[in-house]
Amino acid sequence: MLATYLHLAGIEVGYGYFAPNVPGTYKLVFELHYPDGRVEYEVPRVNSAAAASRFTGLLDQIGRTKYDALREILVKMLAQSVWGEHPHVKTIRAVLGSMRLPTITEFERGKRESYEFLYAYDFSLRDAPREPEIPKEH
Amino acid sequence: MRKRLLQFLFRAESDAWLTILRVGLGVQITFYSLSLRNDWNYLLAGTSGLINRNLTEALLSVESHFVPRLGWFVALGERIGVQEQIVLSAAWICLLGAGCGLLIGFTCRFSAILAWLLHLCAAKSGAFFAYGADNFTTIGLFYLMLSPLPDRYSLDWQLGLRPKNQQFLGFWHRVLQLHLCVIYFFSGFTKSLGSGWWDGSSLWRALIRPPFNIIDPEILVRCKYLFPIAGVTIWVLEVSYPLFVWSSKTRKIWLICICAMHAAIGVTMGMYLFALIMIVLNVAAFGPDFARAEPARTNLLPQETGS
Numbered sequence: 001m002l003a004t005y006l007h008l009a010g011i012e013v014g015y016g017y018f019a020p021n022v023p024g025t026y027k028l029v030f031e032l033h034y035p036d037g038r039v040e041y042e043v044p045r046v047n048s049a050a051a052a053s054r055f056t057g058l059l060d061q062i063g064r065t066k067y068d069a070l071r072e073i074l075v076k077m078l079a080q081s082v083w084g085e086h087p088h089v090k091t092i093r094a095v096l097g098s099m100r101l102p103t104i105t106e107f108e109r110g111k112r113e114s115y116e117f118l119y120a121y122d123f124s125l126r127d128a129p130r131e132p133e134i135p136k137e138h
Numbered sequence: 139m140r141k142r143l144l145q146f147l148f149r150a151e152s153d154a155w156l157t158i159l160r161v162g163l164g165v166q167i168t169f170y171s172l173s174l175r176n177d178w179n180y181l182l183a184g185t186s187g188l189i190n191r192n193l194t195e196a197l198l199s200v201e202s203h204f205v206p207r208l209g210w211f212v213a214l215g216e217r218i219g220v221q222e223q224i225v226l227s228a229a230w231i232c233l234l235g236a237g238c239g240l241l242i243g244f245t246c247r248f249s250a251i252l253a254w255l256l257h258l259c260a261a262k263s264g265a266f267f268a269y270g271a272d273n274f275t276t277i278g279l280f281y282l283m284l285s286p287l288p289d290r291y292s293l294d295w296q297l298g299l300r301p302k303n304q305q306f307l308g309f310w311h312r313v314l315q316l317h318l319c320v321i322y323f324f325s326g327f328t329k330s331l332g333s334g335w336w337d338g339s340s341l342w343r344a345l346i347r348p349p350f351n352i353i354d355p356e357i358l359v360r361c362k363y364l365f366p367i368a369g370v371t372i373w374v375l376e377v378s379y380p381l382f383v384w385s386s387k388t389r390k391i392w393l394i395c396i397c398a399m400h401a402a403i404g405v406t407m408g409m410y411l412f413a414l415i416m417i418v419l420n421v422a423a424f425g426p427d428f429a430r431a432e433p434a435r436t437n438l439l440p441q442e443t444g445s
Binding site (some may be wrong): 003004007008009010011012013014015016017018019020021022024025043046047048049050051052053054055056058059061073074078081099101102103104107108115124 | 153173174175176177180182187188189190201202204205206258262264266267268269270272273274275276277278280316320321322324325328330331332333334335338339340341342343344346347348349350355358359362364376408409
């Protein structure tokens, strides 16, 4: 009952937005492999800026979740949406990376944001997704 | 002691704060609906959407089976032969209509309940796409629908409807005020624990972090000496909000600074809905007190009841 009330009143989460520090963000890129050997790169798309900023929240949840199974399911769903737009693709490789933001000093020295590989998932129409590649413990 | 507490919670009150809350939430819900008009069905569809809504709702059920969700309406639609896409579109239209209803004050109570219900359903069924603005909108709508509507500037009032339970006008205003104090205190306190809010690096990161990086970092870096000052100012403003917003001497400056901070977040990070809802909640909570030089309290005991 308490959980229900908290949701109804909008008070089920804490109020530490961007606290204690501002976290980094994540990027998800799909490698589309066609039967003729072509490879294209695609990112999931939405139609408006409002939805785009909300989509970033989804990527943050995919990157931060403690549950590997949930991460895999979410990436798979996004892969399916990309597949719907590219029906002739043979396999899709989803690569999730975390974005490292430069400090002010680093930015002044010419350094820009960089990406660190986190996970990759391979999907094909017939096969279940294989175990993800995990480069290191997080 | 008990008497003073009751006087504090149930003071005689003008309904100006309720007008601000109603109109502000009307604008918020209208903009929210319009901003998602092209993606509504794509984000909230059961199987053909970006993220399967059934997964989100299954995760929600782990916490509670009784939290409203769009899946209830979709299931109801299926029983009477209405497709999911039509149900979702109808929900969007009803939400937009509820926002407009709040804006002009037409069928205030019904519009408030409908806006709260549909917005909550969308936020919960699309929880992977929800963020802070949605929580604060739910908070505002929750208090609005429980408050004694209609207010005197609504169309309902012009049509002769009058609110019942006027004694709760002051109570819900107090709850909103106290809730904002809790929110700001903990937000500011948590920020003060991070070194990034002392040296300005958190502000820098917030402004260059996609998709909020709408100002060129080359421009931002020229203001690098301001970041530590601005970072400390933000958490000090927040953590001291419960202290200074109650005093009539400091309320004005704190309210202006907090609203300016949210306006700046909206402009520099593109978080317009978040900025709008925070300004609406702040102005509704403390704006009428701020505008009132002498605490002239209006006794709104119902002369005639209706609604």
